[in-house]
Amino acid sequence: MGATINDIAREAGVSIATVSRVVNSNTAVNEATRQKVQQAMESLNYSPSIIARGLKLKSMKNIAIIVSSFKNTHHMRIAHVINSHFSKLDYDVVMYETGLSPESLSKSMKRIIEKKMDGAIFIGSSFQILLEKSKETKKFISSIPIVIANGWVEGTYGIFVDEYNGMKAAVNHMVSINRRKLLYLKGTDSISSDYKLSGFMDGCKEQGLETFSYIRSEKDVETTRKLFIDNKNIVDMYDGIICDEDNYALVAIKILRELDKRIPEDIAVIGCNNSEFSSFASPGITTVDNKAEKQGMYCAIILDEILSGDEKLEKKILQTLESEIIVRDSTVLS
Amino acid sequence: MGATINDIAREAGVSIATVSRVVNSNTAVNEATRQKVQQAMESLNYSPSIIARGLKLKSMKNIAIIVSSFKNTHHMRIAHVINSHFSKLDYDVVMYETGLSPESLSKSMKRIIEKKMDGAIFIGSSFQILLEKSKETKKFISSIPIVIANGWVEGTYGIFVDEYNGMKAAVNHMVSINRRKLLYLKGTDSISSDYKLSGFMDGCKEQGLETFSYIRSEKDVETTRKLFIDNKNIVDMYDGIICDEDNYALVAIKILRELDKRIPEDIAVIGCNNSEFSSFASPGITTVDNKAEKQGMYCAIILDEILSGDEKLEKKILQTLESEIIVRDSTVLS
DNA sequence: CTGAAAGCGCTTACAG
DNA sequence: CTGAAAGCGCTTACAG
Numbered sequence: 001m002g003a004t005i006n007d008i009a010r011e012a013g014v015s016i017a018t019v020s021r022v023v024n025s026n027t028a029v030n031e032a033t034r035q036k037v038q039q040a041m042e043s044l045n046y047s048p049s050i051i052a053r054g055l056k057l058k059s060m061k062n063i064a065i066i067v068s069s070f071k072n073t074h075h076m077r078i079a080h081v082i083n084s085h086f087s088k089l090d091y092d093v094v095m096y097e098t099g100l101s102p103e104s105l106s107k108s109m110k111r112i113i114e115k116k117m118d119g120a121i122f123i124g125s126s127f128q129i130l131l132e133k134s135k136e137t138k139k140f141i142s143s144i145p146i147v148i149a150n151g152w153v154e155g156t157y158g159i160f161v162d163e164y165n166g167m168k169a170a171v172n173h174m175v176s177i178n179r180r181k182l183l184y185l186k187g188t189d190s191i192s193s194d195y196k197l198s199g200f201m202d203g204c205k206e207q208g209l210e211t212f213s214y215i216r217s218e219k220d221v222e223t224t225r226k227l228f229i230d231n232k233n234i235v236d237m238y239d240g241i242i243c244d245e246d247n248y249a250l251v252a253i254k255i256l257r258e259l260d261k262r263i264p265e266d267i268a269v270i271g272c273n274n275s276e277f278s279s280f281a282s283p284g285i286t287t288v289d290n291k292a293e294k295q296g297m298y299c300a301i302i303l304d305e306i307l308s309g310d311e312k313l314e315k316k317i318l319q320t321l322e323s324e325i326i327v328r329d330s331t332v333l334s
Numbered sequence: 335m336g337a338t339i340n341d342i343a344r345e346a347g348v349s350i351a352t353v354s355r356v357v358n359s360n361t362a363v364n365e366a367t368r369q370k371v372q373q374a375m376e377s378l379n380y381s382p383s384i385i386a387r388g389l390k391l392k393s394m395k396n397i398a399i400i401v402s403s404f405k406n407t408h409h410m411r412i413a414h415v416i417n418s419h420f421s422k423l424d425y426d427v428v429m430y431e432t433g434l435s436p437e438s439l440s441k442s443m444k445r446i447i448e449k450k451m452d453g454a455i456f457i458g459s460s461f462q463i464l465l466e467k468s469k470e471t472k473k474f475i476s477s478i479p480i481v482i483a484n485g486w487v488e489g490t491y492g493i494f495v496d497e498y499n500g501m502k503a504a505v506n507h508m509v510s511i512n513r514r515k516l517l518y519l520k521g522t523d524s525i526s527s528d529y530k531l532s533g534f535m536d537g538c539k540e541q542g543l544e545t546f547s548y549i550r551s552e553k554d555v556e557t558t559r560k561l562f563i564d565n566k567n568i569v570d571m572y573d574g575i576i577c578d579e580d581n582y583a584l585v586a587i588k589i590l591r592e593l594d595k596r597i598p599e600d601i602a603v604i605g606c607n608n609s610e611f612s613s614f615a616s617p618g619i620t621t622v623d624n625k626a627e628k629q630g631m632y633c634a635i636i637l638d639e640i641l642s643g644d645e646k647l648e649k650k651i652l653q654t655l656e657s658e659i660i661v662r663d664s665t666v667l668s
Numbered sequence: 669c670t671g672a673a674a675g676c677g678c679t680t681a682c683a684g
Numbered sequence: 685c686t687g688a689a690a691g692c693g694c695t696t697a698c699a700g
Binding site: 338339340350351353354355357358361382383384385386387388389390391 | 693694695696
């Protein structure tokens with residue numbers, strides 16, 4: 001239904017080469033001719049086919065961002081930064097949501113190759129495992145440059161945040177406010193979540209703590225309530241709880257309050273991600289800030305460098321960003 | 335660098351037509367031939383160019399979802415549902431983040447047309463105004479079917495949630511728990527936010543309330559604190575606060591607590607969106623649930639119907655979903 | 669079951 | 685400054 005370059009050429013009484021020239025305005029064109037063409041384009045409501053152009057030029061200036069869920073706010077913060085960066089460079093950035101199934105990841109990877117996109121950024125450590133499992137991966141990795149936020153597989157570039165030491169810092173912070181009996185709440189399994197847990201465990205050992213443990217659980221309200229009530233000793237035995245995500249900390253605080261515990265006097269709580277609501281909540285939640293924006297920025301910059309061919313980077317883990325504790329009322333009253 | 339259909343044909347000793355046939359497996363191909371081709375594809379690491387195919391076939395089976403920000407969790411919930419729906423139908427759904435500038439919207443629309451995408455869904459009422467302002471809009475709307483969540487412009491399909499009556503219901507709920515002096519906190523301006531406000535105002539009038547008002551403000555902690563402290567009378571004059579978003583309610587509760595107000599005894603608070611943290615927070619936040627998932631589902635279904643040409647729908651506002659109050663501890667203690 | 673050929677809508681040397 | 689022509693990588697009637 002849309003007009004093509006041929007229609008415009010006919011309407012304006014010129015060749016398609018000339019039309020192409022005025023569309024791309026990179027070669028000099030006689031002003032009168034340009035006018036005619038422009039008018040023809042207007043009146044026929046012309047819009048050039050980027051796919052025909054892409055076929056010719058071999059690049060569509062596209063990059064892909066892949067997340068497992070649009071609902072993961074932490075990952076979307078990272079995606080936001082990447083999008084802003086590449087939009088400015090006139091790239092078309094397209095987001096894919098793949099869930100956690102290797103099949104749908106494979107499907108997306110296939111599409112991304114077939115579309116000859118210029119690069120891809122995966123957000124989240126879960127992709128490390130997923131990529132290792134998927135059949136499409138090798139082909140994919142050899143086809144286009146890939147950056148992973150919080151993950152790495154052979155042939156890709158990884159940008160990590162040091163959540164291991166972030167969690168150690170959380171333990172140290174607890175000790176600094178005299179909490180020596182620590183519980184760790186672990187949500188969904190993932191590489192990142194495992195790193196965090198070992199940071200916690202090692203931190204506790206280094207500090208010579210005698211009472212520390214962790215629980216793996218769902219982070220919804222009902223489950224957590226049941227967990228805390230069925231094991232009444234949990235609430236009485238520990239004086240500090242570290243959660244692997246802020247929303248888990250939010251839930252924990254809710255239930256602790258129901259059980260008449262004072263935060264932080266009876267039990268101090270630390271979350272992770274420095275999400276918006278961690279500062280909006282009451283009490284404000286002390287959190288391990290794992291630098292979403294900074295990580296996104298690094299991902300973007302690395303991919304950018306690769307694409308512009310500025311340098312031949314070795315494929316490897318390129319950056320490890322430090323995370324940082326942000327202290328709020330859930331551990332220290334202001 | 336990638337192998338093309340010609341390379342495969344040569345390698346397998348067949349014509350490109352045959353290669354195409356085995357790739358698309360829609361015509362019968364001799365089994366032995368198929369094997370040869372398949373092997374050639376394997377060994378050359380072939381992946382068909384979807385863009386060459388698209389040029390020929392005129393449709394890439396793509397739809398676009400456009401949001402103003404990846405960081406808007408409410409909008410991403412809607413996007414998530416739409417993505418799931420179309421992924422199952424083997425569409426490639428690509429997300430665009432445009433911000434709130436007409437320019438970047440125009441750019442995205444241009445790209446979407448140039449890519450000959452099959453349809454587009456805008457999420458958020460802000461797009462109504464943006465689309466009305468943009469130069470590209472007319473062309474865009476006449477090019478492909480468009481659905482807007484919470485907005486409508488001539489030539490598109492609109493799926494609305496009745497937030498006006500949602501806010502009236504919030505007022506009624508306040509009255510039912512004996513709150514008759516209500517304050518409304520309004521965040522960023524948008525059509526949706528205006529609807530909500532008028533729902534509040536009209537609700538108050540209908541209930542014959544004498545003390546009600548609204549404040550337009552930023553929703554961060556500092557601003558709200560200053561607002562409440564500089565106008566100490568706010569906190570003393572009202573016994574109920576309705577906020578146009580949950581995160582605003584969260585902030586309000588935080589500051590009210592700092593000022594030693596009890597929630598809900600002294601002041602009851604209602605938010606909007608039924609976001610995850612509204613149930614995770616303590617107290618749980620009573621909220622106007624504007625049915626993100628349902629709205630997303632309707633958007634997807636409508637676009638789906640248009641694309642499959644099942645029927646010629648009149649272009650108009652197609653659905654208005656009812657919103658619903660979810661009562662939690664911020665208004666009624668359980 | 670298979671191949672030769674036309675065509676999808678562009679871009680870009682190459683001539684003039 | 686402008687046009688004729690080749691080619692980008694596919695699909696699909698049309699013959700055989």
